[in-house]
Amino acid sequence: MKTFYRIPMLVFMLLTQVTMLMAQGNKPENVPTSVYGTYQGEATTEITNDKGTTKGAKKQLKIEISKGENGYTVLTLKDFSVGQYSFDNIPFKNCLLMSKGNKWQIYVPSNLYGSFTTKDKVYTLLLEGIIYEDKSFVHxxxxxxxxxxxxxxxxxxxxxxxxxxxxxxxxIHKLTQQSDKQTMYDLQGRQVEKPRKGIYIVNGKKIVY
Structure with missing residues (x-):
């Protein structure tokens, strides 16, 4: 009888230790505010469907990196199109940015999955999204x-x-009426509810309040 109870207890302890180690490994790092902002550039595309894989058209894209909840980072595709459908925002939430020397590697613990409404409010599409961490870096x-x-x-x-x-x-920018309605952070990345005079971060930009 003693052996019967000891084995499950040992297994439980081992599973607990593994879970704790995994949680520690996925703990968000402190990301400098200089990472936050909007990035513009070009993307090559490749389309895979039932007919096979073909090269797609090049796209001009705008991608925003912003502070998320609980230390995580949000990566948002701005003014993004999927075929004939256009969207204001498609956000990858709960991203992890891990320091790798002179760059930050982008990890996503869980893939994007959800319904998104088009800009014209006519269609709602069920989309999935994947970020490939081995080729995703903020330098x-x-x-x-x-x-x-x-x-x-x-x-x-x-x-x-x-x-x-x-x-x-x-x-450093002057505060606009639009910025005043958006979330503000101090230079240490902490959210500020009632800002006083000083310099703050709004959408990755330094502004004077």
Missing amino acids: KDGSLDLNFSIIYKNTKIEHLFKGKKENGTTG
Whole structure:
């Protein structure tokens, strides 16, 4: 009887230790505010469906990196099109940025999956999204490499994006009425509910309040 109880207890302890180690391994790092902002560039595409794989057209893309909840990072495809359908935003939430020397590698613990409404509010599509971490990096020189796929029905569109951070996102700007309604952070990346006079981060830009 003693042996019967000891084995499950040992297994439970081992599973607990493994779970704790995995949780520690996925713990978000502190991401500098200089990473946040909008990146513009070009993506080559490859389309895979029931007929096979073909090269698609090149795309001009805009990708926003912003602070998420609980230390995670949000990576958003802005003004993005899937075939004939256009969307304001397609966000990959809960991304992890892990420091790798002079760059940050982008990990996504779980793939994107959800319904998204088109800009014209006419269609709602069920989309899936994958980020390939081995080719996805934010570089400290302000450039972004992102390898990702968007899947709709039986079609997968893989993108290989290379872009640079928009000019002026590291400069100091005056606060506008639009910025005042958006989430503000101090220079340490902490969200500020009632800002006083000073310099804050709004959408990756330094602004004077």
